[in-house]
Every structure is written in structure tokens, then in C-alpha cells.
Amino acid sequence: MRFNLETDRLRIRHFQDSDLESFFAYRNDPEVARYQGWDVPFPREMALDFVEEMKAKDPSVQGQWFQAAIEEIATGEMVGDVAYLLKKDDPQAYIGCTVARSCWRKGFGQEALRHLLAYLFGELDLHRVIAITDVENVPSFSMLERLGFRREGHFVENLMFKGQWGSEFYYAMLKREWEGLTT
Numbered sequence: 001m002r003f004n005l006e007t008d009r010l011r012i013r014h015f016q017d018s019d020l021e022s023f024f025a026y027r028n029d030p031e032v033a034r035y036q037g038w039d040v041p042f043p044r045e046m047a048l049d050f051v052e053e054m055k056a057k058d059p060s061v062q063g064q065w066f067q068a069a070i071e072e073i074a075t076g077e078m079v080g081d082v083a084y085l086l087k088k089d090d091p092q093a094y095i096g097c098t099v100a101r102s103c104w105r106k107g108f109g110q111e112a113l114r115h116l117l118a119y120l121f122g123e124l125d126l127h128r129v130i131a132i133t134d135v136e137n138v139p140s141f142s143m144l145e146r147l148g149f150r151r152e153g154h155f156v157e158n159l160m161f162k163g164q165w166g167s168e169f170y171y172a173m174l175k176r177e178w179e180g181l182t183t
Helices: 017-027 044-056 108-123 138-147 175-182
Strands: 004-006 010-013 065-072 077-086 092-099 128-134 150-161 164-174
Touching: 004 108, 010 108, 017 044, 017 077, 044 065, 065 108, 077 108, 092 108, 108 128, 108 138, 108 175, 128 138, 138 164, 164 175
Parallel strands: 092 128
Antiparallel strands: 004 010, 010 065, 065 077, 077 092, 128 164, 150 164
């Protein structure tokens, strides 16, 4: 099954070979990586392996992350990615989003996640979608709140992250809340 969602400005699709350079570049940007689970420098071989894996990945498999490229339609450039993990035997998912720094403050992340939510709640008929963000990542949790997510938890120094204790906010949205926003 090929994954393809479109907005007025964006195409959210399976990774393809031409995404490698853009992906490799933003994965190696320290500001982009700051709140993400990878370290900089991000090796080219890992970027190549990742693109190869995501090109072939089935977006409907439960229990594993699926990442889709975000392409700006006007330029044909890959500007980031969105991800989700469908929980096994449970109509819930975790989501995430990364946007290249050159494309920050253009609304691409919010636009991509809005359409991903429409897919998850509509096509997949999920009950609940969850997002986790570092408490210091103000742009991330502000975007989640603009999308209509509800903050459900504040976990203080709950994980060792890049050599120090980090704190997280947990956000979630129910299908009925999503439907209330879109009607």
C-alpha cells in the first residue's frame, strides 16, 4: 500500500530515493536534532538505510513506526517527515513530526499533522492519538495545542536524554474531539 496524502501545499508520501540529500541535511542540523532521538553527526549510511527502509515499509503494520516524507508541492522538495506508530490491537497511535530548519515558521508541520490526524481518525478510525514532546520544545507543544491536543501529563525528569535528565509533556486527542474541531 502506497501512502499519499495531499494538502494545498504539501504531499505526504512514502520516502523515495530523491529524498536522501534533504533528509541527510536536516538530520545533521543540531537545532533540528535538539529534541529528537538521534545524535549529530548523523551518518550518511544510516540516512541511506533509513530511506531504503521507509520506501518499502507498509504503513498499516501495527507496533512499528512508519515515517512519511513531507514534500512541498510548489518546489518538489522534501521539507520534513511525519511519523506514527499504530498500537497493537488497540485503536490508538503515537505521532511525531520533523521539519527542516529552513522551513520552520511556515506552518508545514501543523498542516502535515492536521492531514495525518484526518487520516488516522477517518481512514483508520482510531479512537485516540498521542504526542509526546520535551517541555523545553515550545514550538512543538504550541503547535499541538493549536491543533486541538489536550495536555494530559507533565513527567518531570522521566528519561535520560542526550546525557541529562529530560522532562516531557504528554498530549492526546480523541476522535470525538477531532470531529468537534472539523465540523
